[in-house]
Amino acid sequence: MKTLLNIIWLLFGGLWLALGYFAAGIICCLLIVTIPWGLASFRIANYALWPFGRTVVDRPGGTGLFALLGNVIWLLVAGIWIAIAHVVTAFAMAITIIGIPLAIANLKLIPISLMPLGKQIVPTDRPFVTTYSKAYR
Secondary structure (H helix, E strand, C coil): CHHHHHHHHHHHHHHHHHHHHHHHHHHHHHCHHHHHHHHHHHHHHHHHHCCCCEEEEECCCCCCHHHHHHHHHHHHHHHHHHHHHHHHHHHHHHCCCCCHHHHHHHHHCHHHHHCCCCEEEEECCCCCCCCCHHHHC
């Protein structure tokens, strides 16, 4: 079922969304100072290409001061506008019954588009084990 939903998603907006994030990643990587946002944009592009069966979690050790500061800058410069675009397109997708799962996937992209640094995209079908799990032993 996830594969079918991903193919429908890809045909009805996912490809264009991923290309937009990919283009933003290229622009951010060309401007040397914004490379962290470019890498995050590439991660979001990958997630936007095939969202069903994956989720976003906090990266182990990735929620420090620099990630917070970078996320605030991203939020003010681009995050709010991207989130508004996701809400508008999700509303357009939800008009039809078939588009409701696509709208939910579009809304699922909002948290990572608002605060992309310090996040990781993982599959939902297997447990996520951090590489820093020594503290839990």
